[in-house]
Amino acid sequence: MQYLNLFIQPIPNTVVFPYSSLQLYDVDCYIQLLHSQYIGLVSQINDNQPNVQTISQYSQYGTLVHVTTKQDESSNFCNAFAFARFRINSFCQVSPFLIANVEILNDEIKTDDTEILSTFKEAVKIYMENFSLLPNALLKQKIDEENNIVKLQYQVANRIQIPFNQKLRLLQMNDNRERISTMIQYLNHKMTQYSTSNELEQIFKQELMSEMQNNGENLINQTEQIIPQMQEQELDYQQQYVQSLPWQILHPEAVSISECKQILDQRHYGLDLAKQPIKFLTKSTGSILCLHGHPGVGKTSLAQSIAESLGRPFQKISLGGVSDEAQIRGHRKTYVGAQAGMIMEAIKKAKCVNPVILLDEIDKINQYTVGSALLEVLDPEQNKCFMDNYVNEEFNLSQVLFISTANYIESIQPALRDRLEMIEIPSYTIDEKEKIAIQHLIPKQLELNGIDGKVEFQYLITNYTNESGVRQLERQINSILRKIALQQVRGNRKGSYNINKGFVNQCLGESTIIYKNIRLQSVGMCKGLNDGMNILEIIKTKGQGNLFQQSKDQYIVEQGITAQSYLRNCFKHIQFQNWDVTVANQNCLGVCVAVAMVSLFMNKKVKSSVAFAGELSLKGSIFRQYNLRDSIIQAAESGVESIIIPSQNVGDIQNLEPSIKKRITLVDHIEEVFQLAFEDGFTYQHYPNL
C-alpha cells in the first residue's frame, strides 16, 4: 500500500478520472509551499451551501494529479495530468487549506479480464456506431488495439455524459470488473435515451474523437514519465534520511556500575532480580531483557531508569497492535510515501548507535509476521548487519541495549521467546505497595501538586486498590492530593493530613474491593484461586447426571469433568445420576470444583476463610497449577486465612512475605483437602471407597 500526504483541491459537483489532461487554476502557491508537484482532486458533493464547509462534503475518493508546467509566467493556470485514484484515510489539516493522508489505489489489470475487455470494447463501438460516429476507421482501430483496460475505461468514463452521482459512483468502485459492467449499462442506457438526439451525437462525437486522438499515445507516455519523476523526489528524501542516521556516533556511558545500582535503587523499590543484570549490561552487547508481569508493576519505568542510570539515550517503541512487518523493517523505497521502520526511526531520534530501546508490549504484536522481523532485530548474530528496506544499507544494531516488556510471555512465539532473557516483575503485596507509596509515589505526587506537610495513606492502600501493580494507587493518591492542594490554595487547611476513611470516601467514593473478607452464604460455594481469587458456585437440579459448565476454556471444563468423575467413583452412596449440576462463575480447577460438589451433595458449608488451588487427577492426586503466586497474594490481601495449594507449587512461594507464607498448606491428594475444607469437619470412615 502506498500512502501520501496531499494538498486537496475540492472540485464542486465534478469528477475527474485518471488518464485525463487538465488545467488547474491558482494551485501554484500550494505546490511551492508544500514542495510537491502532486495534488489531489476531490469532488465536493453538496454545493448548496458553498460558504459552509464540512469534511463530510468531500468524497472519500479522489484523483491524484501531477502538475507539470505553468501555461506561461503571467498565467494562473497550470497544466496537469490525472493518473491514479486514491482513498482519503484522514484529514491532517482543514484550514487554511486541506491536507489529507491518502492511500493510492492500484487499479490492477487481471489477466482474466480479457473477456470483459472485449465486451466493453464492443459496447463502446456499438454505442458509437449507433450514434453514427463511425465510420471512423482510426478511432475503431484505436479501441481495438487498446490493451490497457484501465486506461480505456477511464477515458470513456471521462467523456461519457452521465449525472455527477453516477460518475462519482464509478470513481469509488474498487473492482474494475464492476466498474466496467456498470459502464456498459450506462452506455446501453444512453443509447436508448439519445438515439434521436442529433445534437448530443455531435457533442459526443467531437469529444470522444478529439480525446482519443490527442491523448491516446500521449497519455501513456506521460504516465511513464511521471512515475520516475515521483520516485526521484522520494529518492531525495530517502538519501537525506540515510545521511541523517547516526552511523558512527557512540554515546559515552556516563556512570559506573555501582552508581547505576544506586540510581535504580533510588527510583524503584524492590525489584532486586530485575536490577541485577545491570551488572553485566555495560559490558555485554546484544543482551535482550524481557521484563514481564502484570500491568503497573513498573516494567516500563524500570526500563527508562536503566537507560538513565547508564547515561544512554532512551527510546520507546510501542508494539501493541503492530501487525505489518514493514512497520519494523521499513518500506521499500520504490513505494510512494515509503518510510523507514520503527527501529531505524528510534535510532535516528536517539542520535547514537548505542541507545536503550524499549520494545513495549512485545506480546501484543502479530507474532508470525512482526515476530519474525523482530527475531532478526534481536538476534545478536544477525543484528550486526540489520537491513531496513528503506535505508537499504546494513546498520549495526549490536550496540543497542534492547529491553522488551510483556504482560503474558505465553503469547510470545517460541523462537522469539528463546532469544529473550526473562525477568519476572512480581505483583506487590500490600506491605510492598505501602513502601512504594511512601518512598516513591507520595513524594512524587506531593511535589507535583505542590503540597507541604505529612500525609498518611494507610486506609487507602488496604481498601481501595485491588491490583497487582501500583498504577491505580498512584492515580488515587493523585486525586486525593489534588483535593488537598485545592484546600490549601483556598486557605481552608494547613499542616499534616491523615487520609482516613472519611476523607478517602469523600474523595473517591465507597471502596470497590469485591472480595474483601467475603462470607460464603450457602453450600455449593467455595473460594478458588486462578487469575486472582474467584468465588465458585454450584447448583443441582433434578436430571440425569449432566454437568453444565459455563467456562469456554477447555482445560477448565476438563477439570470440572475430572472432579465429577472422581466423586462418582468414590462417593458411591450419592445418587449423582439423578441430578444435573451447573457450575457458575467458573474459573477454578478440579480441586475447587470437587470441594464445592462435596459441599453441595453432602450439605456441608465450606469455610469462608479458606481458598483452594490445584489441578485434580482422576485418582484424586493434586498437581501443580501455573501462575499461582499473584493469586495467593490476592487471596491473602482479601482476608483469606488458609490457602491450600499443591505441594508441587512450593517453588512459587519461596519469596513471599512470611505473613502470607504461614497461611499456606501444601497438599498432594484431595482427601487432605476435604479434611481442611468444611466448617463441620470431614471424616472418611463412612466412605469406604475413599
Ligand SMILES: Nc1ncnc2c1ncn2[C@@H]1O[C@H](COP(=O)(O)OP(=O)(O)OP(=O)(O)O)[C@@H](O)[C@H]1O
Ligand atoms: N517498584 C516500584 N518503585 C517505584 N515506583 C514504581 C514501582 N513499580 C511501579 N512504580 C510506579 O508505578 C507506575 C506504573 O509503572 P509502569 O508504567 O512502569 O508499569 P508497567 O509495568 O510498565 O505497566 P504496563 O504493563 O501497563 O505498561 C509508574 O509511575 C512507576 O513509577
